Amino acid sequence: MDRKELIRQMKQQVGIAAAQRVQDGMIVGLGTGSTAAFAISELGRRQREEGLKILGVPTSFSAAVQAKQEGLELRTFDQIDQIDLAIDGADEVDPHKNLIKGGGAAHTLEKIVDGWADTFLVVVDESKLVEHLGAFPLPVEVLPVAVYAVMEQLTKLGGIPQIRLGVKKDGPVITDHGNFVLDVQFPNIPDPPKLEQTINNLPGVLENGLFVNLADEILIGRLQGETIEIISQV
Numbered sequence: 760m761d762r763k764e765l766i767r768q769m770k771q772q773v774g775i776a777a778a779q780r781v782q783d784g785m786i787v788g789l790g791t792g793s794t795a796a797f798a799i800s801e802l803g804r805r806q807r808e809e810g811l812k813i814l815g816v817p818t819s820f821s822a823a824v825q826a827k828q829e830g831l832e833l834r835t836f837d838q839i840d841q842i843d844l845a846i847d848g849a850d851e852v853d854p855h856k857n858l859i860k861g862g863g864a865a866h867t868l869e870k871i872v873d874g875w876a877d878t879f880l881v882v883v884d885e886s887k888l889v890e891h892l893g894a895f896p897l898p899v900e901v902l903p904v905a906v907y908a909v910m911e912q913l914t915k916l917g918g919i920p921q922i923r924l925g926v927k928k929d930g931p932v933i934t935d936h937g938n939f940v941l942d943v944q945f946p947n948i949p950d951p952p953k954l955e956q957t958i959n960n961l962p963g964v965l966e967n968g969l970f971v972n973l974a975d976e977i978l979i980g981r982l983q984g985e986t987i988e989i990i991s992q993v
């Protein structure tokens with residue numbers, strides 16, 4: 760099996776394992792990305808085949824579209840008082856359960872939903888585990904009018920910002936909220952909490968992809984010998 764297919768299978772198994780944690784009647788934050796998508800599919804299957812009844816709170820337009828296709832009932836923030844469990848992927852996970860997210864440009868709403876949930880369960884394959892965050896360029900959602908001012912400030916902080924460009928569309932990626940995303944390469948991120956706060960204090964920044972002290976548990980799909988196993992980091 761090639762590496763790409765192996766990672767796909769790890770994502771699938773960890774997504775399914777997370778969805779197995781969901782109990783009847785829960786309000787569930789529905790994450791964005793290919794790993795979270797496997798969890799959403801499994802929730803749909805459980806609803807159809809096991810009669811599981813849940814309400815979903817999507818973290819992006821794409822999560823909402825998939826959840827609707829699966830027949831899941833959705834809610835917005837004004838319709839709920841709490842979220843029981845959020846299941847979401849990540850681009851990097853460090854040993855302190857700090858994350859980089861936003862590979863799908865959804866980190867602003869993801870941080871609201873995941874942060875609001877009583878339990879935030881992260882689903883990743885083992886390739887996402889790192890000793891130190893920062894090899895993955897940090898996504899920063901920015902108001903379009905402020906993009907050059909923010910790029911200058913991020914450069915002063917030691918980062919190399921690049922406007923994320925569309926695929927099959929000339930020009931910038933536009934987020935679900937109508938903004939741009941900067942992908943910022945830092946040489947290293949020695950103090951994730953400080954950098955998260957510092958970047959969010961720049962005028963024009965909506966949110967950055969550092970998720971510090973938010974994750975309750977990391978479910979990891981990893982290869983053990985010839986088989987994939989799911990392990991938990993709490």
Ligand code: 5RP
Nearest residue numbers: 792793794848861862863865
């Ligand atoms: C989207 C995200 C995703 O959760 C992250 O990019 C991981 O994606 P995948 O599960 O496809 O590897 O943060 O904004």
